[in-house]
Amino acid sequence: MKNINWKILIITSIVCLLPILLGIIFYQQLPEQMPIHFNINNEVDNYASKNFALFGIPIILTTLQIFCCIITDRKEEKEAKRPRFITIVKWFIPILSVVVSTILIEIPLGSTVDVRKSICLVLGILWILTGNYLPKMSYEIAKGKFHPMPKDEKTYRKMIRMLGYTFVISGIALLVSILFPPISTITVIIVLVVAILIEGFYCLIKK
Numbered sequence: 001m002k003n004i005n006w007k008i009l010i011i012t013s014i015v016c017l018l019p020i021l022l023g024i025i026f027y028q029q030l031p032e033q034m035p036i037h038f039n040i041n042n043e044v045d046n047y048a049s050k051n052f053a054l055f056g057i058p059i060i061l062t063t064l065q066i067f068c069c070i071i072t073d074r075k076e077e078k079e080a081k082r083p084r085f086i087t088i089v090k091w092f093i094p095i096l097s098v099v100v101s102t103i104l105i106e107i108p109l110g111s112t113v114d115v116r117k118s119i120c121l122v123l124g125i126l127w128i129l130t131g132n133y134l135p136k137m138s139y140e141i142a143k144g145k146f147h148p149m150p151k152d153e154k155t156y157r158k159m160i161r162m163l164g165y166t167f168v169i170s171g172i173a174l175l176v177s178i179l180f181p182p183i184s185t186i187t188v189i190i191v192l193v194v195a196i197l198i199e200g201f202y203c204l205i206k207k
Helices: 006-017 019-029 050-076 084-090 092-106 115-136 153-177 182-205
Strands: 033-038 044-049
Touching: 006 019, 006 050, 006 084, 006 092, 019 050, 019 092, 033 050, 033 092, 044 050, 050 084, 050 092, 084 092, 084 115, 092 115, 115 153, 115 182, 153 182
Parallel strands: none
Antiparallel strands: 033 044
């Protein structure tokens, strides 16, 4: 366990738990049943108890964050230089915890926050950052992280550049979709998934 990045793990775990403080502050003002899920039209379609929404969700996300950090670091322990985008990805769950928990508290208090736009903002920025750092990952470091994995570096470079462009363009498109009806967000996500599958197939036939 000595190769675990404890600093990142502890800091990100604390951030995951921060919404609990917000929940304690507003506990008495919140209803016993709170919204925990919304459809694409920003309408509530599922509820849960107040204690689960305020305390259970941050704890679950913190547990997931700890697990992800340990698994990621254990896989990277033999690498001399870890990809920078791995650190960026490690911040996704903590940021999601803060954003989601804040939304779940704001809406019962009367806020008109748009859930779709908030999530799109977080995902769009993450995709853009991921797309920028993916092409900087060397062939040697990437081995074992992509399946299927190209057997030669030239094919790998083509694949990683395509993935980088795909994530950056999709991230920008997701941010722009905030200005349009919900169907535009769904379209962007579908296009991203299809593009990744096509690029994965390209990688497979090039092996």
